[in-house]
Amino acid sequence: MSQHAPILPILIPLLAALLLLLQPHLPFQRAVGLLASLLGVVATAWLTLLADDGILRVYALGDWEAPFGIVLVVDRLAAAMTLLTALLGLCGVLYASSGFDAEGRFFHPLFQLQLLGLNGAFLTGDLFNLFVFFEIMLLASYALLAQTGGLARTRAGITYVVLNLLGSSLFLIALGLLYATLGTLNLADVAYRLSQSGIHHNGARLALALLCAVFFLKAALLPLSFWLPHTYAAAPAPVAALFAIMTKVGIVSLLRLQVIAIYPAYPDLLYGWLTALALTTVLFAVLGALAAKDMKTLSAWLVLLSAGTLLLVPAQASADISAAGLFYLAHSSFAGAASFLLAELIGEQRGAAGDTFSTGAKRLPAWSGIAFIVLAMTLAGLPPCSCFLCKLMLLNTLRGVEAGVAIWTILLLAAFLVTMALARAGSMLIWENGPAGTSSAALPAAAGGWRRLGAMLCLIAAGPLLAVFAQPLSGYAQRTAAQLHDTRAYIHGVLGNDPATIQRQRRG
Numbered sequence: 001m002s003q004h005a006p007i008l009p010i011l012i013p014l015l016a017a018l019l020l021l022l023q024p025h026l027p028f029q030r031a032v033g034l035l036a037s038l039l040g041v042v043a044t045a046w047l048t049l050l051a052d053d054g055i056l057r058v059y060a061l062g063d064w065e066a067p068f069g070i071v072l073v074v075d076r077l078a079a080a081m082t083l084l085t086a087l088l089g090l091c092g093v094l095y096a097s098s099g100f101d102a103e104g105r106f107f108h109p110l111f112q113l114q115l116l117g118l119n120g121a122f123l124t125g126d127l128f129n130l131f132v133f134f135e136i137m138l139l140a141s142y143a144l145l146a147q148t149g150g151l152a153r154t155r156a157g158i159t160y161v162v163l164n165l166l167g168s169s170l171f172l173i174a175l176g177l178l179y180a181t182l183g184t185l186n187l188a189d190v191a192y193r194l195s196q197s198g199i200h201h202n203g204a205r206l207a208l209a210l211l212c213a214v215f216f217l218k219a220a221l222l223p224l225s226f227w228l229p230h231t232y233a234a235a236p237a238p239v240a241a242l243f244a245i246m247t248k249v250g251i252v253s254l255l256r257l258q259v260i261a262i263y264p265a266y267p268d269l270l271y272g273w274l275t276a277l278a279l280t281t282v283l284f285a286v287l288g289a290l291a292a293k294d295m296k297t298l299s300a301w302l303v304l305l306s307a308g309t310l311l312l313v314p315a316q317a318s319a320d321i322s323a324a325g326l327f328y329l330a331h332s333s334f335a336g337a338a339s340f341l342l343a344e345l346i347g348e349q350r351g352a353a354g355d356t357f358s359t360g361a362k363r364l365p366a367w368s369g370i371a372f373i374v375l376a377m378t379l380a381g382l383p384p385c386s387c388f389l390c391k392l393m394l395l396n397t398l399r400g401v402e403a404g405v406a407i408w409t410i411l412l413l414a415a416f417l418v419t420m421a422l423a424r425a426g427s428m429l430i431w432e433n434g435p436a437g438t439s440s441a442a443l444p445a446a447a448g449g450w451r452r453l454g455a456m457l458c459l460i461a462a463g464p465l466l467a468v469f470a471q472p473l474s475g476y477a478q479r480t481a482a483q484l485h486d487t488r489a490y491i492h493g494v495l496g497n498d499p500a501t502i503q504r505q506r507r508g
Contacts, residue, residue: 005050006059006074008043009082009119012036013112020109030097033108037090040115044083051079052476054483056493058125066125066494067186073125073494076480077326081122081252084330088242088337088459089115095341095455096238104147114140114242121249125494127178127185127211130253131171134218138164141246144239145231156234159227167217174210177203187260188494191487194265208262209269215257218250220307221274222281228307229288232300237344240296241459244336247307248329255314255322260487263317274315275403279410281308286414289421295343295355298425302339302379305414306332312398312407320397323481327474328390331466335378335387338459342371345456346429357428369430371460376422378463381415386466391415393474 016036020029051057057074058066065071093111101107117137124130145157179185181203182193194204220228228247232240262269285305292298310332313325347355349364364372381387391411398407466473483489 002050004059005043005047006057006072006123007061009040009047009086009123010072010116012040012043013116013119017109017112017116020112021106024105026102029108030101033093033101033111034090034097036112037086037093037115040086040119041083041090044079044086044119047074048076048079048083050074051076052479054479056483056490058494065496067184067189070129071125071186071494072123073188073490074123075483075490076476077252077256077484078122080326080330080476080480081248082119084333085115085118085122085245088245088333091337091341091455091459092238092242095241095452098449098451100147100236100238106143107147110140110143111242114144118242118245118249122252125187127187127190128175131168131175134171134249135168137246137249138168141239141243145235147236147239153234156227156231160231163217163224163227167214170210170217171214174207174214177210178207181207186494187257188491191261191264192491192495194261195491205266205269208257208266211257212254212262212270215250215254219247219254219311220250220281220304221277221311222284222308225281225284225304225307228304229297229300232303232340233294233297235340237340238455240299240340241337244303244340245333247303248310248333251307251310251314251329254311255325256484258314258317259322259485260490264487267317270315272402275312275401275407278308278311278315279403279406281311282410282414284308286417286421289418292421292425293357295346295357295425295429296340298421299336299339299343302418303332303336305418306336309394309411309414312394316398316401317485318397318401319481319485320478321394321401322484323474323478324390324393324397326480327466327470327477328387328394330473331378331386331390331463334459334462334466335375338375338456338462339379341452341456341459342368342375345452346372350429355429357425364430371457372426372430374463375460376426378460380419380422382419384467386463386470389467389470389474 013036016032020032023029051074059072059074060066061070061072089111096107096111114137117133117140120133121130121137124133142157142161145160146153175185178190181201182190184190184193217224232243235243258270282305285301285308288301289298289305292301310325310329313321343355346364346368349368378385378387381391395408395411398404401407
């Protein structure tokens, strides 16, 4: 049974989506959506445990081996990312099942399709199928973004759709150029072909540069990041919670492409300028966070800040830096998702003022204030929360790089300014209350309110739990990075012990 474990993170949401399309009855959809999400967590947790033995698992669909067939490749990184996606998906479905899913008939099948696209993007070993899973993910996100309508969501959705359609077109052009140059789109085969003497072509270099541009758009690297704050702030809370990991898809794809294919063949392709743009993205996000006028917008800018920080990782191509970055990726995904859910609950509790940073609104219940303080400490990186450990690890590994002084200066300045932005938000939301007697209820009385509360608290609790289990998790991150940077093992694991034989078969 374990040999089929790699397909389960794709098969479970696919079958769930098909089943959900057959029966629109809401209680049925909720039950199937929750069950499928829970099964997804179990399957990805099992896959993560299996992957920790260090063996590269290659699942050949249709029993056609790479590079001729479609393969899924499971290493520690792919397995851990599917587990992270499944956990966020379970919390999102649980939150939406309290009533939001009633506002759109196809919420649950669309949500499962987005999980399918995310998991497939992390697991695939083929660049064309990466494009396919990107499109599944993006098509589902288009519909989820417009789930409840409204002018703000329509505007954000149009911008989001147009930019991603342009990105998809560029993706196809890059794949066509790469195939025309190398005759393959299997990532391991691309890396092997580029490693051969005399195979370096300007066409391959251009194709890889175009692929990087697509991933930069997905990861919201400046100047391709203007779409993210408005889109994420306009998205419904459970949708935005899952969107928190969508930028990470671009970053993880870029990191894998950089380590396996680009850096060994073209080490200068991303050198220098990616670090500068990543730091510029961090500064841009911090300024946006300081200017934010409501909690949802602040949350969106903080997602962009985490993306800018993580883009420093593929710019360096170092195993130690990758390990620290992967630990930070898990923290930022949980914290970003929790921030969107908390913003909506606070907005409901404050009445007409919503989640805006204004005085005189209804008084928040004590639990909301405590939840905000814990989350704010996590987002700001104050000890002993997980972000403090993540940033400490990341700064320590970046100390010796060429732009180390600039990186330290900007990241520490960003942490200070984020703390100021969160302190301002907390003072407005918690302490600047309306007159006595305007206190709101402890929780909206809508049926299923416990589901929203439970989903939000689970995501907030992830920050302290990551700090408590920092040693084993950082150890897993180090093993993950070491395996990721072992390019030779990846190529031989996917293509077999003698990749040259495959090349002779192709020529024959």
